[in-house]
Amino acid sequence: MSKILIVEANFPPEPVVAAKIAIDLVYTLSNNHHITVLCPKPTRPYGFGFCSSNIPDGKFDRIEMKSHTCPQSSFIGRFWENYSFGIVTAKYIHEHHHEIDAVYADTWPLFGQYFIVHAAMKYNLPIAIHIQDIYPESLANKLCVLSVIVNFILLPLDRYILKKATSIIAISESMKVYLSNTRGISPDKISVILNWQDESCFLKLKGNNEQADKFTFMYLGNIGPVAGVDLIIDAFIRANIPNSRLVIAGSGSMKAGLMKKATLNKEFDIQFWSIPEGKVPETQRKANVMLLPIKKGAASSSIPSKLPAYMFSARPIICCADSDSYTAHCIREAKCGYVVEPENINELSKALIDMAQQKIKALNEIGERGRQYALNVFSKDVNLNKLIAVVNNLLSK
Numbered sequence: 476m477s478k479i480l481i482v483e484a485n486f487p488p489e490p491v492v493a494a495k496i497a498i499d500l501v502y503t504l505s506n507n508h509h510i511t512v513l514c515p516k517p518t519r520p521y522g523f524g525f526c527s528s529n530i531p532d533g534k535f536d537r538i539e540m541k542s543h544t545c546p547q548s549s550f551i552g553r554f555w556e557n558y559s560f561g562i563v564t565a566k567y568i569h570e571h572h573h574e575i576d577a578v579y580a581d582t583w584p585l586f587g588q589y590f591i592v593h594a595a596m597k598y599n600l601p602i603a604i605h606i607q608d609i610y611p612e613s614l615a616n617k618l619c620v621l622s623v624i625v626n627f628i629l630l631p632l633d634r635y636i637l638k639k640a641t642s643i644i645a646i647s648e649s650m651k652v653y654l655s656n657t658r659g660i661s662p663d664k665i666s667v668i669l670n671w672q673d674e675s676c677f678l679k680l681k682g683n684n685e686q687a688d689k690f691t692f693m694y695l696g697n698i699g700p701v702a703g704v705d706l707i708i709d710a711f712i713r714a715n716i717p718n719s720r721l722v723i724a725g726s727g728s729m730k731a732g733l734m735k736k737a738t739l740n741k742e743f744d745i746q747f748w749s750i751p752e753g754k755v756p757e758t759q760r761k762a763n764v765m766l767l768p769i770k771k772g773a774a775s776s777s778i779p780s781k782l783p784a785y786m787f788s789a790r791p792i793i794c795c796a797d798s799d800s801y802t803a804h805c806i807r808e809a810k811c812g813y814v815v816e817p818e819n820i821n822e823l824s825k826a827l828i829d830m831a832q833q834k835i836k837a838l839n840e841i842g843e844r845g846r847q848y849a850l851n852v853f854s855k856d857v858n859l860n861k862l863i864a865v866v867n868n869l870l871s872k
Contacts, residue, residue: 476507476508476509477507477508477509477576477577477870478508478509478511478574478575478576479504479508479509479510479511479575479576479577479578479579479866479869479870480511480513480568480571480575480577480578480579481497481500481501481504481510481511481512481513481579481580482512482513482514482564482578482579482580482581482582482591483497483512483513483514483581483582484514484515484560484581484582484583484587485497485514485519485581486498486512486514486517486537487517487530487531488517488525488526488530488531488752489517489518489519489520489523489525490520490523490750490752490753491519491520491697491780492670492672492780492781492784493581493607493670493780494519495672495673496581496670496671497512497581498531499671499673499855499859500579500859500862500863500866501531501533501535502533502535503859503863504863504866505533505534505535506534509535510534510535510536511535511536511538511574511575512535512536512537512538513538513540513564513567514537514538514539514540515539515540515542515544515556515560516539516542516544518544518545518546519546519697520546520697520698520699520725520726520727521546521547521699521726521727521728522546522726522727522728522730523726526752538567540560540563540564540567541563542556542559542560542562542563542564543555543556543559543560544556546728547728548699548700548728548729553583554586556583557583557584557585557586557587558586558587560582560583560587561582561586561587561588561589561590561591562590564582564587564590564591564594565590565591565593565594568591568594568595568598568600569594569597572594572597572598572600575598575600576600576870577600577601577602577603577866577869577870578591578595578600578601578602578603578869579602579603579605579866579869580592580602580603580604580605581605581607584606584608584610584611584633584636585610585611585629585632585633585636586632588604588636589632589635589636592604592636592639592640593639596639601641601642601869601870601872602640602641602642602869603640603641603642603643603644603865603866603869604636604637604640604642604643604644605644606637606643606644606645606646606650606654607646607670609650609653609654610629610633611625611626611628611629611630611632611633612626614629630657633658634658634659637654637658637660638658638659638660641869641872642664642666642865642868642869643660643664643665643666644665644666644667644668644862644865645665645666645667645668646667646668646669646670646778647667647669647778647801648667648801649800649801649804650667650801651665651667666861666865668858668861668862668865669778669783669852669853669858670778670780670783670853670858671783671853671854671855671857671858671859672780672783672784672787672849672853672855673855674787674849674850674853674854674855675855676753676755676756677756677784677787677788677846678787679756680756680757680760681789688718689718689719689720689744690716690718690719690720690763690764690831691719691720691721691722691761691762691763691764692707692711692719692720692721692722692762692763692764692765692766692793692827692830693721693722693723693724693758693759693761693762693764693765693766693790694707694721694722694723694724694725694765694766694767694768695724695725695750695755695758695759695765695781695784695785696724696725696779696780696781697725697726697727698723698725698726698727698728698729698730698733699727699728699729700728700729701769701770702727702729702768702769702770703768703769703770703795703817703818704723704729704733704768705729705733705736706768706770706795706818706820706823707721707723707766707768707823708721708723708733708736708737708740708745709820710820710823710824710827711743711745711824711827712740712743713820713821713824714824714825714827714828714831715743716827716828716831719744719831720744720745720746721743721744721745721746722746722747722748722761722762723745723746723747723748724747724748724749724750724758725748725749725750726749726750730747733747734747755784756787756788759784759785759788759790760788762788762790763790763791763830763831763838764790764791764792764793764812764827764830764831764838765785765788765790765791765792765793766792766793766794767779767781767782767785767792767793767794767795767796767802768794768795768817768823769794769795769796769797769800769802769817770817770818771797771817771818772797778801778802778805779802782802782805782806782853783849783852783853785845786809786811786845786846786848786849786853787846787849787850787853788842788846789839789842789843789845789846790838790842790845791811791812791830791833791838791841791842791845792806792811792812792813792845793812793813793815793823793826793827793830794806794812794813794814794815795814795815795816795817795818795819795823796814796817797817798814798816805848805852806845808848809844809845809847809848809849810841810844811841811842811844811845811848812841812845813826813829813830
């Protein structure tokens with residue numbers, strides 16, 4: 476029986492999509508291989524209450540590494556979290572390399588990836604790196620004036636990581652093309668596997684709409700600085716749609732501040748909901764329209780995991796994203812909603828008004844197109860099998 480080391484920055488009991496993808500992979504691989512999972516202490520999303528009873532068990536070993544964690548949005552804290560997890564994981568590989576046949580790593584870039592790849596190389600262990608976001612470009616977009624310096628210093632590090640990795644997994648075709656062109660890597664080395672949702676938990680609620688008397692716009696996901704939830708609130712207030720409400724469901728570092736902002740506008744129905752574990756489908760069916768705001772530049776380097784979840788719920792989507800992003804491409808191709816310019820409150824408020832004026836039958840048709848698209852593109856069955864094949868292929872190398 477082959478021994479595979481799985482390195483995961485996010486793992487249950489964290490409720491985030493990356494953790495759910497990880498446990499799907501681990502459960503399937505453990506049927507035929509001995510699996511050891513290395514993960515940090517659960518912290519995502521910020522403010523979520525974790526329960527030890529939700530820690531998964533099965534035919535695999537889970538080792539919680541004693542590394543620094545920083546769920547808050549802090550540049551220094553996140554850097555140390557990344558660095559620390561990479562160091563302790565690399566140390567584990569050094570000490571247990573004789574017990575490892577292959578490594579799969581889905582962890583934070585760039586330093587965490589570097590230490591893991593470097594350790595695997597030392598002992599000729601084949602390693603697959605799963606890329607969820609393009610760094611350093613994603614970081615450079617946030618730092619603006621320092622972007623040139625950041626790219627100059629960190630881009631060679633990312634080239635080194637990806638060139639030394641045995642296999643690379645990208646989450647979109649556009650990401651594959653970009654990485655191949657900018658890192659000088661053969662496209663044959665990069666597999667495209669989309670982040671999935673387990674469609675079964677959404678499909679069992681098909682046709683069971685539970686919508687309120689008020690027309691409901693909903694955002695469900697991490698309430699962090701990149702999400703742009705503050706723009707949703709501003710647009711909702713500007714739209715001033717009679718008999719409507721805005722629901723912001725989830726947790727994150729920006730939640731407390733946005734709740735204070737909502738209290739200053741009490742004439743508008745803005746509600747903040749917590750999401751019980753496993754209750755995303757039930758929560759989303761209370762909405763008429765789902766909102767997906769992404770700040771400028773952020774959609775070009777990754778795909779928000781909430782996109783397939785929104786689609787599987789068969790709800791129309793209003794998305795704020797760069798027009799050339801894969802997220803915008805999916806919504807346009809599926810014909811399941813509107814794509815508006817990011818950070819444009821005026822355009823977003825107009826889209827809110829337009830959706831609220833649609834008849835329920837028209838909204839249902841728009842949402843159903845999204846569901847059918849997601850079943851073909853974002854389903855668990857399609858993408859999990861592709862990921863299993865990539866990891867199994869490492870053993871032959």
